Amino acid sequence: MSLKIYNVLTRKKEEFVPLVEGKVSMYVCGPTVYDYSHIGHAKTYVSFDVIVRFLRYIGNDVLYVQNITDVGHMLDTGEDRILKKARQLSARPMQVVETYMREYFADMDALGVERPDISPRASGHIPEQIEMIQDLIEKGHAYEVDGNVYFSVVSFAEYGKLSGRRVEELEEGTREAVREDKRHPLDFALWKKAEPEHIMRWSSPWGEGFPGWHIECSAMANRYLGTTFDIHGGGIDNIFPHNECEIAQSEAAHGEPFARYWMLTGSLTLDGVKMSKSLGNTLTVKEALRRWRPEAIRAFILSSHYSNPLDFSDEAIEAAAKGWQRIWGAVTLVREQLRQAADGALSSEAALIVDNAKAAFIEKMSDDFNAPAALAVLQELTRQVNVLLNEQGPQTKGTLTAVDQLYRELGGAVLGIVPDQAESSANAEREDGLVRLLIQLRSEARQKKDWATADVVRNQLKALGIVLEDRADGTIWKAET
RNA sequence: GGCGACGUGGCCAAGUGGUAAGGCAGAGGUCUGCAAAACCUUCAUCACCGGUUCGAAUCCGGUCGUCGCCUCCA
Numbered sequence: 001m002s003l004k005i006y007n008v009l010t011r012k013k014e015e016f017v018p019l020v021e022g023k024v025s026m027y028v029c030g031p032t033v034y035d036y037s038h039i040g041h042a043k044t045y046v047s048f049d050v051i052v053r054f055l056r057y058i059g060n061d062v063l064y065v066q067n068i069t070d071v072g073h074m075l076d077t078g079e080d081r082i083l084k085k086a087r088q089l090s091a092r093p094m095q096v097v098e099t100y101m102r103e104y105f106a107d108m109d110a111l112g113v114e115r116p117d118i119s120p121r122a123s124g125h126i127p128e129q130i131e132m133i134q135d136l137i138e139k140g141h142a143y144e145v146d147g148n149v150y151f152s153v154v155s156f157a158e159y160g161k162l163s164g165r166r167v168e169e170l171e172e173g174t175r176e177a178v179r180e181d182k183r184h185p186l187d188f189a190l191w192k193k194a195e196p197e198h199i200m201r202w203s204s205p206w207g208e209g210f211p212g213w214h215i216e217c218s219a220m221a222n223r224y225l226g227t228t229f230d231i232h233g234g235g236i237d238n239i240f241p242h243n244e245c246e247i248a249q250s251e252a253a254h255g256e257p258f259a260r261y262w263m264l265t266g267s268l269t270l271d272g273v274k275m276s277k278s279l280g281n282t283l284t285v286k287e288a289l290r291r292w293r294p295e296a297i298r299a300f301i302l303s304s305h306y307s308n309p310l311d312f313s314d315e316a317i318e319a320a321a322k323g324w325q326r327i328w329g330a331v332t333l334v335r336e337q338l339r340q341a342a343d344g345a346l347s348s349e350a351a352l353i354v355d356n357a358k359a360a361f362i363e364k365m366s367d368d369f370n371a372p373a374a375l376a377v378l379q380e381l382t383r384q385v386n387v388l389l390n391e392q393g394p395q396t397k398g399t400l401t402a403v404d405q406l407y408r409e410l411g412g413a414v415l416g417i418v419p420d421q422a423e424s425s426a427n428a429e430r431e432d433g434l435v436r437l438l439i440q441l442r443s444e445a446r447q448k449k450d451w452a453t454a455d456v457v458r459n460q461l462k463a464l465g466i467v468l469e470d471r472a473d474g475t476i477w478k479a480e481t
Numbered sequence: 482g483g484c485g486a487c488g489u490g491g492c493c494a495a496g497u498g499g500u501a502a503g504g505c506a507g508a509g510g511u512c513u514g515c516a517a518a519a520c521c522u523u524c525a526u527c528a529c530c531g532g533u534u535c536g537a538a539u540c541c542g543g544u545c546g547u548c549g550c551c552u553c554c555a
Contacts, residue, residue, distance in 0.1 A: 031555065044555040081553075164484060165551075213553090235555030236486085242554095266486080267549060274549075303504075304494060309486080309548065316493055319505035323493095326504080329518065364495090373495050376503035383520080390512090390519050451514060458516075469518050476518090 003058070003366045005231075006307060008239070008262040009162055013368055016261065018230045024055050024062045027221040027259065029234035029242070030119065032069040033100035034081040036284045037107045039297075039312055040268040040275055044235045046298055046416075047265045047306035047371075049113040051233070053414050054365050065224045066116035068104075070097040071123045071200050072192075072211045080210075083200060093200050097123070107285040111294045112416040118224050122216035126202045129211045129219040132253055133190045133204075141252040145181040147193030147207045153186045156248045162262060163240040188245055190215050214245035221258075222250065232259030236307075237267050266309040283312065293481050295328070295417040296321035302371040302415060323379065324417060325481055330382045331407045331418055333389055334400055336476045344396025350388060354406050357381040361410050371415065378411055394473070422479065435466060439475045442468075 003016040018024050028048050031041055048066075055062050070082060071093075086093045105115070122129075133149055136142035141155045153159045153167055160166050167186060189212035194201035201208045221229065227250070234243060243262070250258040267274060275282045288297055300320035304310045346354075357377055364373035385403055388395060411418030422428065438457055445453040458468045465480040 029555070032553090038555090041555050047555095163550080166484090237550070237554055240484085240550065241552095265555070267555075269548075272548085274554090276554080299504095300493090307486095308494090311493090311548095313493090315505085319493055321505095323504040326519095333518090370495075372493095372504095373502070376495065379503050386519055446514080449514075455515075462516095467517070470513075470516080471518080472512085 003055075004368050005261050005263060006368045007260075008264050009259075014261070018060070019228065019260070022059065022061055024060045024231065025225045025229035026052065026055075026062060026064050026231040026233065027217070027225055027229060028064070028066045028116070028232070029217060029238055030066040030068050030116075031104055032081055033097050033104055034085045035100060036286060037104050038275055039270075039283050039285060039288050040235075041104075042107075042111055042285050042288070042297065043268040043301050043310060044265045045108055045113050046111060046301045047369075048233050048263075050302065050371055050415060051263070051306070051369050053114065053416065054369060057409070057414050058362065058366070063118075063225065064116045065118045065120065065221065067217060067220050068097075068101055068119055068121045069213070069216060070094075070101070070121050072213045072216065080198070080200060083198070094123075097121075107289075110289055111285065111297060114416075120220045120224065122211065122220070123200075125216065125220050125223065126211065128223050129215045130191075130202075130204050132215065132219045132222070132249070133211075135253045136190065136249065139252065141249075142190055143183065144191075144206050147209060148181060148189060149191035149206055150182055150187040151190050151245070151249060151252075152183060153188075153248065154184055156252045158251070159186075159248050160244060162247055163244050165240060165244070188212060188214065188241065190249070214242055215249060217242075217246050218249040218253070218258075221246075222254070227254040227256045227258075229259055231261045231263055233263045233265070235267065236264040239264060263307075265306050266304075269309060269311045271313050272311055292317060292321055293324075295419065296324050296481070298415070298417050299324040299375070302375055302417070304372055306369060306371065321481070323375075327378055327382050327407075327411065328418070328481075329478070330385045330389070331404070331411070332422070332478055333476065334385065334404050334407070337389065337395065337473075338397065338400040338404060341395060341397040341400050344398050346398040346402045347396065349392075350395070350399040350402060353381065353384045353388070354402050357384075358406060358410065361414075365414070374410070374415070378407075378415075381406070390471075435461070435477050439468065439477065443475060446470075 004013050005016045006013045028045075031037060052062055052064050072080070082093045082096055086096045089096060101121075108115070133142060136151065137144065137149065140152075142149055142151050191204060191206055191211055192209050193207060194209045198210070200210055202210060221232070232243070232246075243264075247258050269275070270281050270283055273279065273281065296317065300312075300317045301310070303320050303323075357380070361374050361377045364370045364377060367373075388399075407418050408420065412420060438461065442454050442457040445457075461468060461477070462480075466477055467480050468475055468477050
């Protein structure tokens with residue numbers, strides 16, 4: 001079945017045909033590591049995580065590159081974000097970078113985001129950037145003025161093609177004080193001269209300096225994926241100027257198309273407004289993880305299409321968390337029954353349910369990675385599985401295994417919301433054993449109609465965050481979420 | 482001011498020409514020692530106005546509203 005992707009470059013949904021059949025080359029703009037990641041980052045990177053997981057699931061060999069920007073990203077005050085943070089912390093810039101880069105990976109790991117294949121750092125690719133800038137100067141697309149190098153936007157006729165902006169219109173709207181040494185107000189820096197107090201500096205043909213913000217993505221994408229590659233992703237908020245500049249630099253330097261498909265994620269707002277430091281309405285991934293399970297956070301992110309904006313509110317994520325619990329409850333039940341299921345083949349009825357769900361899921365995801373629709377398929381599957389498990393009598397090992405496997409594939413491998421096991425540690429096994437022992441003792445009390453004892457056990461466990469469910473076929477337990 | 486996106490039941494959210502997926506919440510019911518879970522039933526005509534069409538949430542025009550970008554942001 002063919003895969004369709006909405007290409008921001010053409011503003012159309014197109015059939016996805018990679019450059020090389022079966023292989024997908026992909027670049028996603030990564031974070032600038034000067035602070036903790038927030039849930040806006042989570043939306044973007046969970047979205048691309050699922051996109052990559054699905055591409056792999058349907059058989060593609062994906063090379064996923066996501067950069068770490070650790071130099072050159074300036075504040076509007078003209079100050080480097082990293083340097084500013086370093087000064088605040090009385091630390092060296094690269095200590096700041098290391099700290100927040102590790103925190104970024106730790107946060108993403110906690111959210112179940114699979115690591116990119118390559119995570120190149122801007123500061124580690126200065127030679128590549130210098131080389132590209134030289135190339136641009138030679139081809140007449142860039143010019144040097146007193147140690148600064150600027151890209152000439154008028155030299156690239158297609159500047160604005162991604163964001164739908166036109167140079168003439170942009171000129172009128174320019175609020176930024178125009179630097180006098182630029183030939184055109186929209187020209188942007190490829191290389192900046194380092195003032196004496198600027199400690200992140202490298203030598204270059206134009207003197208000591210540092211790279212501009214956009215060039216690192218062009219240089220690193222080229223280094224690892226070649227001049228033309230399949231998919232370029234990122235957050236919509238970077239469409240201009242960052243992504244636009246990337247295209248201009250790359251295509252001007254190489255004379256060939258840059259990324260073939262552009263996929264941009266919608267921004268996340270918090271209670272209706274965009275997060276910003278000045279408003280003080282930020283929610284870090286760490287804070288979110290203290291309140292909700294990672295699977296619930298992922299389910300919330302996947303509850304709307306990646307390209308749409310998403311508003312984070314307690315009410316919205318709670319609803320998503322409960323929806324996820326419904327799926328997880330069914331998975332838990334399947335695995336519980338699997339422990340003592342009788343041998344037997346997959347029933348034809350169950351086979352139909354499994355096959356239909358799988359086909360529907362793939363169909364939805366193949367339509368521009370429609371995760372919310374795919375999630376709905378899992379919910380429908382869950383309804384059918386619950387009927388099967390609760391009302392159709394004991395199921396065979398073959399049936400339960402097939403259902404479990406389906407959840408592992410669609411919910412686990414692709415969406416990342418169904419863990420392989422509830423918890424995996426020696427303590428978890430011990431806990432499981434202890435709870436099962438209590439359940440056994442309690443069921444003996446229940447058989448004697450000693451409801452008082454039974455209720456004490458259940459209530460005490462509940463206080464510890466363990467919920468018991470008495471079913472006709474026995475009592476099961478799960479951790480409260 | 483310019484560019485772009487969006488406006489679907491109480492909330493979240495799919496659907497982009499043939500009479501509205503799914504989740505959460507609510508109501509009623511089944512099951513159950515109780516509880517929990519689960520299942521069943523029930524709950525919208527798609528911001529508004531006009532047009533195209535046999536037929537529109539879905540296409541076109543307009544109005545109102547929300548949000549994003551244009552300056553750092555995933």
